[in-house]
Amino acid sequence: MQQKKDKGQLIVLSGPSGVGKSTVIAELFSQRSNIYFSVSYTTRQPRVGEQDGVNYNFVDRAEFERMIAAGELLEYAEYVNNYYGTSLKVIQDKLEAGTDVLLDIEVQGAAKVRARCPDALFIFIIPPSFEELSRRLHRRNTDSEDVIAGRLEKARVEFKEIPNYDYLVINDKVSGAVAEIEAILTAAECRVDNRKSILARFA
Ligand code: 5GP
Numbered sequence: 377m378q379q380k381k382d383k384g385q386l387i388v389l390s391g392p393s394g395v396g397k398s399t400v401i402a403e404l405f406s407q408r409s410n411i412y413f414s415v416s417y418t419t420r421q422p423r424v425g426e427q428d429g430v431n432y433n434f435v436d437r438a439e440f441e442r443m444i445a446a447g448e449l450l451e452y453a454e455y456v457n458n459y460y461g462t463s464l465k466v467i468q469d470k471l472e473a474g475t476d477v478l479l480d481i482e483v484q485g486a487a488k489v490r491a492r493c494p495d496a497l498f499i500f501i502i503p504p505s506f507e508e509l510s511r512r513l514h515r516r517n518t519d520s521e522d523v524i525a526g527r528l529e530k531a532r533v534e535f536k537e538i539p540n541y542d543y544l545v546i547n548d549k550v551s552g553a554v555a556e557i558e559a560i561l562t563a564a565e566c567r568v569d570n571r572k573s574i575l576a577r578f579a
Pocket residue numbers: 390391393416417420451452453455460461462480481482484485486
């Protein structure tokens with residue numbers, strides 16, 4: 377059973393383009409309550425179907441650079457010529473209110489969160505094989521061969537960061553990946569440190 381917590385858990389999820397992260401996140405959120413998806417700020421253009429304030433907060437470079445200078449971001453990174461970043465205030469408020477917060481961010485941003493928030497959970501999600509990642513990117517049918525080759529190359533670089541994560545989840549089937557993430561979150565909830573208010577009843 378999920379209990380109201382003193383403080384929310386910060387969860388960082390990274391994985392290569394095409395691994396199916398958004399589908400896994402959507403399924404996880406349909407099963408779990410008291411968890412908030414951190415809506416990032418980005419300077420990239422919205423894709424078809426994306427909504428401002430839902431998928432991302434879409435801003436221009438000047439506004440993003442103002443946010444950096446004002447210290448409003450927990451982390452940010454430049455990825456394929458665009459800025460992506462996480463609002464510090466929103467995250468802090470949610471965690472203080474006892475709500476878990478999930479960040480879907482790439483590896484450079486995750487490294488910055490690791491330095492600032494050592495209690496966060498770091499999860500990397502991979503496909504069952506490199507060949508399967510290539511198949512999924514082709515199946516999506518949205519990108520040219522060049523773009524797909526670039527994404528696969530980037531995935532190889534990102535995979536080198538996996539040893540810095542706490543958990544490795546394999547997205548063979550979505551339900552399996554979600555079950556693995558659920559298990560990680562449940563184990564984290566059972567940590568003595570996260571159950572101080574329950575312990576107090578036995579003092
Ligand atoms: P996309 O443009 O495909 O939506 O995202 C590109 C990459 O940026 C993905 O790996 C995604 O996880 C990452 N990303 C999204 N939001 C953030 C953010 O706030 N900070 C960082 N560092 N990466 C992000």
